[in-house]
Amino acid sequence: xxxxxxxxxxxxxxxxxxxxxxxxxxxxxxxxxxxxxxxxxxxxxxxxxxxxxxxxxxxxxxxxxxxxxxxxxxxxxxxxxxxxxxxxxxxxxxxxxxxxxxxxxxxxxxxxxxxxxxxxxxxxxxxxxxxxxxxxxxxxxxxxxxxxxxxxxxxxxxxxxxxxxxxxxxxxxxxxxxxxxxxxxxxxxxxxxxxxxxxxxxxxxxxxxxxxxxxxxxxxxxxxxxxxxxxxxxxxxxxxxxxxxxxxxxxxxxxxxxxxxxxxxxxxxxxxxxxxxxxxxxxxxxxxxxxxxxxxxxxxxxxxxxxxxxxxxxxxxxxxxxxxxxxxxxxxxxxxxxxxxxxxxxxxxxxxxxxxxxxxxxxxxxxxx
Amino acid sequence: xxxxxxxxxxxxxxxxxxxxxxxxxxxxxxxxxxxxxxxxxxxxxxxxxxxxxxxxxxxxxxxxxxxxxxxxxxxxxxxxxxxxxxxxxxxxxxxxxxxxxxxxxxxxxxxxxxxxxxxxxxxxxxxxxxxxxxxxxxxxxxxxxxxxxxxxxxxxxxxxxxxxxxxxxxxxxxxxxxxxxxxxxxxxxxxxxxxxxxxxxxxxxxxxxxxxxxxxxxxxxxxxxxxxxxxxxxxxxxxxxxxxxxxxxxxxxxxxxxx
Numbered sequence: 140x141x142x143x144x145x146x147x148x149x150x151x152x153x154x155x156x157x158x159x160x161x162x163x164x165x166x167x168x169x170x171x172x173x174x175x176x177x178x179x180x181x182x183x184x185x186x187x188x189x190x191x192x193x194x195x196x197x198x199x200x201x202x203x204x205x206x207x208x209x210x211x212x213x214x215x216x217x218x219x220x221x222x223x224x225x226x227x228x229x230x231x232x233x234x235x236x237x238x239x240x241x242x243x244x245x246x247x248x249x250x251x252x253x254x255x256x257x258x259x260x261x262x263x264x265x266x267x268x269x270x271x272x273x274x275x276x277x278x279x280x281x282x283x284x285x286x287x288x289x290x291x292x293x294x295x296x297x298x299x300x301x302x303x304x305x306x307x308x309x310x311x312x313x314x315x316x317x318x319x320x321x322x323x324x325x326x327x328x329x330x331x332x333x334x335x336x337x338x339x340x341x342x343x344x345x346x347x348x349x350x351x352x353x354x355x356x357x358x359x360x361x362x363x364x365x366x367x368x369x370x371x372x373x374x375x376x377x378x379x380x381x382x383x384x385x386x387x388x389x390x391x392x393x394x395x396x397x398x399x400x401x402x403x404x405x406x407x408x409x410x411x412x413x414x415x416x417x418x419x420x421x422x423x424x425x426x427x428x429x430x431x432x433x434x435x436x437x438x439x440x441x442x443x444x445x446x447x448x449x450x451x452x453x454x455x456x457x458x459x460x461x462x463x464x465x466x467x468x469x470x471x472x473x474x475x476x477x478x479x480x481x482x483x484x485x486x487x488x489x490x491x492x493x494x495x496x497x498x499x500x501x502x503x504x505x506x507x508x
Numbered sequence: 509x510x511x512x513x514x515x516x517x518x519x520x521x522x523x524x525x526x527x528x529x530x531x532x533x534x535x536x537x538x539x540x541x542x543x544x545x546x547x548x549x550x551x552x553x554x555x556x557x558x559x560x561x562x563x564x565x566x567x568x569x570x571x572x573x574x575x576x577x578x579x580x581x582x583x584x585x586x587x588x589x590x591x592x593x594x595x596x597x598x599x600x601x602x603x604x605x606x607x608x609x610x611x612x613x614x615x616x617x618x619x620x621x622x623x624x625x626x627x628x629x630x631x632x633x634x635x636x637x638x639x640x641x642x643x644x645x646x647x648x649x650x651x652x653x654x655x656x657x658x659x660x661x662x663x664x665x666x667x668x669x670x671x672x673x674x675x676x677x678x679x680x681x682x683x684x685x686x687x688x689x690x691x692x693x694x695x696x697x698x699x700x701x702x703x704x705x706x707x708x709x710x711x712x713x714x715x716x717x718x719x720x721x722x723x724x725x726x727x728x729x730x731x732x733x734x735x736x737x738x739x740x741x742x743x744x745x746x747x748x749x750x751x752x753x754x755x756x757x758x759x760x761x762x763x764x765x766x767x
Contacts, residue, residue: 347611386636415592415595508595
């Protein structure tokens, strides 16, 4: 376990509206940064730093505590303590103590059992006549595990000084995530709240909020992937030119980022208009010429015969009124996953299809309408 | 807010009248600034210009239901592939509303070509797609009617009359627009407007020459009340070919989604 020095500012533990306490705490952290660069903010008003290195440099833990208390004391009231592990160090700070290495168990023994932060466990122990941490540590560990389970054993290990930090019950998220080190930028940025905050101008409108709530309700009916939205991207075939991603209520519809591959050149891409239906699983098709013999595409990208009739998914045959193409596409010709295919547009009566042929088999990849 | 300007007696000097002009200008500016963003006129959702002559109000009236059906010949072919003329029209209807900043939802279209939706003018950031609602399609549509302006549904099953009636009533109450693409099944309720694709032909593809450039379709709108007289419109998807002044001349030469 690490030797930790904890600085606790009792006046700055609660955040105020104007952020004054947060700014002053930032100043404290900056001052501590001159003693050791690895200052960790534990929660508003409490920060810790590893004590071993600075203590050796400044001539002992007592000297270090004295120096830090003087330096930070010019900003606000501070309490400084050193102990093994964070839990004991925070307690040591609030009592202004320097707990010797390995002395955690003795230091914690006189404290009431409630300091372990598990109210249910504390009440149970209290009714069993176990009032202090010392009484609790006197219980053998296997019995604690058998009687109180995982929570009990974690508390027991911390109380014995064999574990660093309680697996704390859900507490308030840390208000400060990143504290700027540069002087002059004392307002802490990157608070947790800021990630969900939206700008006033160009932010999410009332209409967007209402739609977001509605779609979240639909997601609760169908599951998260029941609602999707479409994003365009680059690609040759119509199936590759768009992808569907799960709709997320936190996305701002106004900040729409264009995919970088969208405007890249894609040889073999079919000119617009795009088909209105893109079949997720292409439908097998048969394409024959006027005499009824199958139509294929040669290695040079030419049709062997003019298409005459088309049958989609083993359905009825319909005559091909017009056709365009083929557009040969040779994907990843440099690798083993090479794919050669050709696309063909075919009009049959009121519908038009985008056919793709691969290894002699025709598929309906998309339908124009 | 109503501000009366009492007429002042004439002959008060040029300075006086110029200050009055200034006041009028600033008042006009004030009126423009305080104008509500959504006026009562937003009972109508905008539609793309070539489609507006199909609507008696030249826009989609909130609280109405619209049924879009494909060509009868399309259904007679019996082929397994869906033909998308009706979905094309439904997307074009959504495009106008989407450009106006409204949210749109597509329910039951599991094979949408998103590029086509983009080309026709739909803002993909404000388009929610519920591809496979399954048996819950009516519940999902009911939830959406509360918060989305325009909902396009393609029911996966033939809807029961009671379900359809409930959805229509909810649409009327919550002021959304419900566009139904029934496909082969039938919508049991009488819609406010029925758009039927009457004739359709694809242009651009020869016999191995050219490429598909678009389709020309005739859409017939019939409906209730003011829409009882059938209206007929020739539309181009996605836009008219360059220099075309032929059959689509009476539409002003504009395609359904001319940009």
